[in-house]
Amino acid sequence: MTDDVLTVRDLNVAVGGRKLVEDVDFTIRAGERVGLIGESGSGKSLTALSVMGLLPEGLRATGSVRLAGVDHDLVGADETRMSRVRGKEIAMVFQEPMTALNPTMKVGRQIAEVLLIHRTRPDRASARTAAVELLAQVGLPDPAAAADAYPHQFSGGQRQRVVLAIALANDPALLVCDEPTTALDVTVQARVLDLIVRGAQDRRSAMLFITHDLAVVATVCERVMVMYGGRVVESGPVREVFTRPRHRYTQGLIGASDLTVVDDHGRLITIGGSVPPAGHFPAGCVFRNRCASATERCATRPDWVPTGPDSGYSCFHPVSESDVPESGVHKIGANEPGVPTNQEAGLG
Amino acid sequence: MIVRLVQRIAILLASLVVSSVLVFAFMAVLPGDPARVVLGTSASDAAVAQLRGEFGLDRPLVTQYLSWVHGLVTFDPGNSYISHTPIGPQIADRLQVTLWLVGTGMVVACILAIPLGIVMAVRHRRPSGLVLSALSQVGVAVPAFLAGILMITVFAVEFGWLPANGWTPPIEDPVLFLKQLALPALSLGLVQGAVLTRYVRSAVLDVLREDYLRTARAKGLRPTQALLRHGLRNAAVPVVTVLALQLATLLVGSVVIERVFVIPGLGSLLLDSVSNRDLVVVQDVVMLIAMAVLLVNFLVDIVYLLIDPRLRVGAS
């Protein structure tokens, strides 16, 4: 028996004839925290929703998503079987805390419900006790009173804690987080991130963490996958990918996120062009219409080049390992490495 | 909560006062001389003067208005201009009949619309949902009296299963009462149900798109369970409101339906009074219907406060 918790193979998501996610492959091991980054439109949220089996109506996933301890494939599983997995083996924290909770139900009952659905608590009373305990764990002051309050009585950050409490309630093997802090005030983001990571660590839950914020990935994750145009274009350990990106897109993304660097005109670095609408990426390498290094060869699809057990990229013109930052780029301030935030910072 | 309650009560009272003034103005002031309207242009001056004296129409308008309102509030609205008999018992009698009709119609509409609307919303992209949706559109376009006529044609004339018209109080003959109630209540209910179905569908569709329903499914609830446990309470808010608004439509619909099925309800009383130029009865019935509608709107606002916790504590 391996310690792989989640195994995704050849995952494709399509609407009508248009592919929104293409041939995504990855595994997540027990307790591992994997980041999935990319701009909006890259297909990262759809990947997460396919794992949950919660794709919007009209979208179809194919391929295979296996979860350790579940004897059926999650792709194409019927609602009855999926409902036994969701909230128990896999749980999810959503992007929008303001709308993710039922406005007409007390918060405590919404947490207790997930315990009662999966019969992890025998009755309402014990589920309620557990709910209060969970509220305490996610750091809400006066958890007993909080359990009797309605969502509108909480701030965004507090609501996200409630959503997290629901997700953590049944000690899931995998916690999927879809931009959990994007909608929050900057001041509360760090605290909520910390709670998510600690909650997952306490339960030895693996984590699939979706974000467009590189700093957050660096804080939270051990490994990162970079998505663009519905494909994973590069993956590897966070430190490696962020300090020595190989794919031209990853390089651009990191360049754009480094606010200490400006170009010859004193402007912040951006990736030229904009993300095409979903399903309208160029054939071959999806990034070639925005890539300065693209050649005719890029009109065919580049193969995956493995560089380690969990790392690799798919690019015909990778950044060579010895490459220094491109000329014409000027650093402002201290000489920091490309990683925006210290990886250890959030994990203590 | 208390502040809002007081606010709602104030709005209700103000609405009642304003609408009664309006009705009074239209029915008793604008015609110039109600007694002349009632008796017609050919009536002798003596007869007109006598009617004026009998009903106090020669008093100042404010006094007339106040005594009318006093009559309404004390459930003793005085006598008819024409038959000179007390209006109160007559209205109470007719109101009972109409309430049966409207109540049953409402029940039929709900039984029809709530499950159908939910099914239509859940299956809104599948053929079955689209067909139901198209059918409901057709239902909305059929006026209740047309449905009534068609039902008489089919169930009374063609098959002879049910009586085409008439009314028997339930105490006299419960079976006949039900038979006679069936077609008019169905006509009212089917048409109202078609309208209501579209509101239910729309409300449920709105709820289906809500993030918290996705959260509910992420917890491990099946789609139907998620909708039942988390969706319906939220979808109920707009539906309850529409139900209440439909009371006005149902009351008016029953005016027409009572004519189609020859039922001695409030609507028939209203229509007869118009033909007889019995202005005071018209005035009372119109005011009664308006009062009922305003009162139900008020009750809905209160129910709203109970359903939606966000409204209970000030603005969120």
Add this chain to the structure above:
Amino acid sequence: MSAVDKALDKAQDNAQDTKAAVASAVPEGRRRRRPMPGSLLVGGLIVSLVFGMALLSFVWTPHDPTLVDASVRLQKPSPEYWFGTDKFGRDVFSQILMGSRTTLFVGFVAVGVAALIGVPLGIVAGMAPHWFGELLMRGNDLVLAFPALLLTIMFSAVYGAGTLVAMIAIGIASIPHFARLIRGGTLQVMKTEYVLAARAAGRGPFSIALRHVLPNVSSLVIVQASVGFAIAVLAEAALSFLGFGTPPPTPSWGRMLQESQEMLSIAPRLAVFPGVAIAVVVLGFNLLGDGLRDRFDPKLEDRR
């Protein structure tokens, strides 16, 4: 906002939901230009047909629709009398043609009255201070307590029954629908930056209403006009059925239905033709309104 407002606002979304669902199914993509909704096509077709019928009736009807001829009473449909004849021997098809004129006329006047009063009222309620806008909306709710039929009956009792009274009463009863919708639209427009800019530039409220608000709510007016037309047609039919609408001999679908009622056992078709005519016209205007709403609705563009 009262409960009533909220429910009615929700109801505005009635037809667009399928579209919105499709749109949200492509969460990270851009949508293609929306195709012409089927309801717009069917609704438009029906409405054009009725207008065609009404126009045609000015120049041609197979028979004089008011001609009473006892020798051809209650004829079955035939090449001579396409829809048969009624108990007075009048040609039903000709009456249906002429009736479309009555129906459209009443609809136009009623919707015109409602829009002429309701639209400015809605704009004022949207631009005025909040408390005044709310006050106007309470007044709106008040009018809602007097449905078209009740209002017409009340007016008829005093001034006598007739087409004019019916049209005006239906129009007055429809004012709240316009006012509420337009107020909502106005409130949205007033929040936009170009209105803020215009106000900052010192433009008066009248100029803003005319230059910015009215053009932006005009699509709402068109949609509501279509739906209001359907309501007016229903109300006119009910009133004519009760004898408060169009007086004889002018043909009217509602009265044809009323006259058919005593003939139900002999000639049920006399109820079917005007009944179908009413239902089809109402369906047409409702579909047209839904289709137009699909087409115009700016909310759909924002919705993600």
